[in-house]
Amino acid sequence: MKHSEKVLLGHGGGGRLSRDLIAEEIVTRFADGGPLQGLPDGALLDSPGEAIVFSTDSFVVSPLEFPGGDIGCLAVHGTVNDLAVSGAVPLWLSLALIIEEGLEMALLRRILDSVKRASMEAGVQVVTGDTKVVARGQCDGLYINTAGIGRKIESFQLGVERIRRGDMVIASGTLGDHGMAVMAAREGLSIGGTLRSDTAPVHRLAARAAEWADAVKFMRDPTRGGLASVLGEIVQEGSFGIELIEGAIPYDQGARAVSEMLGIDLMHVACEGRMILICSPDAAPGIVSAWREMPNGAGAAVIGEVTGEARRLILNTDIGGRRLVDIPQGELLPRIC
C-alpha cells in the first residue's frame, strides 16, 4: 500500500489509516519488549511498591525543530525533569500527539525518533499514548503532551519551609540557553556562535544530589520565567530572601548576545535541562563538584545565598550595584516549550 508523505485528517479518524500510523510509526519505536504491546487503551504497570510521583506537561514550541533539539526530545525532558525535581526516578511516560493535517511525514518520523532517543537516554519507557489529527489551521504542526510516573526517592525531604538563612543556591549550568536558542531560530537571528538549547534530562543530577539528601531543601528546573520566576516564587512563600551574585551566574556567550539584541533579561529566560538547587552550606561544595563531573553539570556553580531579608530577591551587579530581581509580567516569550 502506498503511504502518504503528509499526515492526513484520516490518520486521526480511527480507521485503517489511524491503525497503520500508530502500528508503523509509534508501536515499532516504543514497544521494545516493554509494557507498550499492541494497542490497548491503557498500560498495565508493575507497582514500584513505594510512593510514586505523577506529572504531566504539554509542548507547543515553535519552530518544531531548533538548534540543540526539537519538540520530541523536549516533550520527554520536560516531564522527566518535572519528576526529577520532585525527587523521583522517572519510569514511565505517556505520549499524546495532536498533529495538524499536512504535517510532513518525514518531520513526524524525525520527531518520533527523537522521542525514542531521548526516552532511551533518560531510561524511561513510553507505555501508552494517543494520536489525534486536526484540520489544517487548527494547530501549528504538532503539539505533544506527555505524562510521567516516577518512583519517589525516599531520602529526599524537599520543602521550601526547610530553607534557612545561609543556605546556598546552586545552578547546574548556563541559564537561558533554551529560550534564546528558540527565539534566535524563530527570529532568524544569526549570531554566528554555537548557541544551542540546553534541553536534557536532569534526573541524574537529582539522583547524584541524593547523596546529600538531608541537606537538599529545594530543586526546580527553571523553565518558563527562568531563574527569576523560580526564586521569586519561593521567596514569596517563605520568611527568607535570596541574594544572587551577577558574576557567578553562568551564561553562554551566544545566549547573552541574543538576549542583548532582544532586550531580554536572561534571568527571565527558560532552560529545559538545568536545575536550581538550594541546600545547606556544608553540602554545596560537594554537590557542585559532583555535578561538574557529569556531562550535564559541567557549568555548575553556587550563584547566591539565602538571607534573612524576607521576600527580597536581590542581585548584586558586576559593577558594584544592587537591585531587586523582578518576576516577569505575563508571557515574555510565547511558545518556547
Place this chain on the structure above:
Amino acid sequence: MRYIDGFRSGAAAAAISEEIRAIALALEEKGASPRIMEVCGSHTMSIGRYGIRRIMPCNVSLLSGPGCPVCVTDAAYIDAAVELARRGVVIATFGDMLKVPGSTSTLADARSQGARVHVCYSPLEAVKLAGDHPGDEVVFLGIGFETTVAPVISIVKRASEGEVRNISVLTAFKLVPPALEALAADSRVAVNGFLLPAHVSAVIGSDAYRGFVDAHRLPSVIAGFEPLDILLGIKGLLQQLADGSARLENQYTRVVRPGGNPLALALMEKYLQPADASWRGIGTIPESGLELKEEYSGYDGGKRHGVATTGGNPDPRCRCGEVLRGILLPGECPLMGRECTPAFPVGPCMVSSEGSCAAHYRYSR
C-alpha cells in the same frame, strides 16, 4: 559579547565609583547636593538594571526626566488610536502602546473586543501589513523621539513613492532639545546637570545641544547606555559642578558625531516640520514635536481619518506629570505598587518598560 563586557567591567566601575565619591565629597563640603537628570528611557532602565543608584554617594540624586516616548504620549492620542481601532482601521504599533491608559480605555481593551491591533517590531512590518491587506486602512502609531522618527517616516516615504496606498501615520513625535529648554525653565525641576541621551544624540548630533547649554549654563554630558558609560557621564557632570563650569561633553564619541546622522536628518527634513506638541502631564511645549509637511498630509493618520489627538481626560489621581519632571520621585507617588502596578497601570510611566515608575517597581521597591 566580549565587546560589551569591556563596558561592564567591575574593576573599572569600582575605580570610577571611587572618583565619583571623591568629587561628591568635595561638593558636599561646599554644601552641594547635585541633582542629575537623565532624559532617556534606556538610561532609566540601565540605571535600574545595574543598580547604579546604590553606588551613588548620598548627596547625589539621580532623577528620571521625560525620556520615555510612551510615557509622554497624551491620553488624547490613545483615545484617537482606540477610536480608529473601533472604527475598523487596522492599528499597527510598537507593543509598549497596548496597555497605556487613555481617558477611558486602552488599545489592549479594544483588541480584546475585536479591534485589529497589530504589534510590530519594525515600521516596515506595517508597510507589509498594508500590502497584504489592500482592502483595509492601516494606521501606524508614530510616537517616539528623534531616534525612531526616521524609521517611522520611511513608511510615508514608501507610501508616497507608490509602494502601498492604504497606510498612514498617527504622529506624536517628540524632540529632546525643546523639552530640555522647558525643564530648565521650570523652577520646580531644579536640576543641576543633564545626562543627555545616547541614541537620540546619534541622530541629531552633539551640536544640537550647544544652544541649550550656552543659554542655560547647565553641565550636560552625552552618555551611552552601558553601565560604565553612565558612570563616566555622572562623573563628568559632577566634575563640571566641582569646577564651576557648564559645558557640553560627549562621553559617547564611539557613536555620537557632532553633526549626527545625515541620512536620518535628511529624511526628517524632507517630510516633517516642527510643531507644538502636547506632553502627557506636562502640557504643550512650543515646537517640541514634528508633523508631516502639507504636501504629505494625506499620510497623516489623524487628518486622513478625522480624529483629533488633543484634549483627553487621564485619571486625575495619576501624577506622572510630576514624575516626568523629577518633581515627584516614583517611590513618593501614593499609587506606587498599590493602585498602580505594571499589570494594572494607572499612568503611562508604569506601562512602558522604559518608564521611570516601571523601573522603580522592578528594581528598587
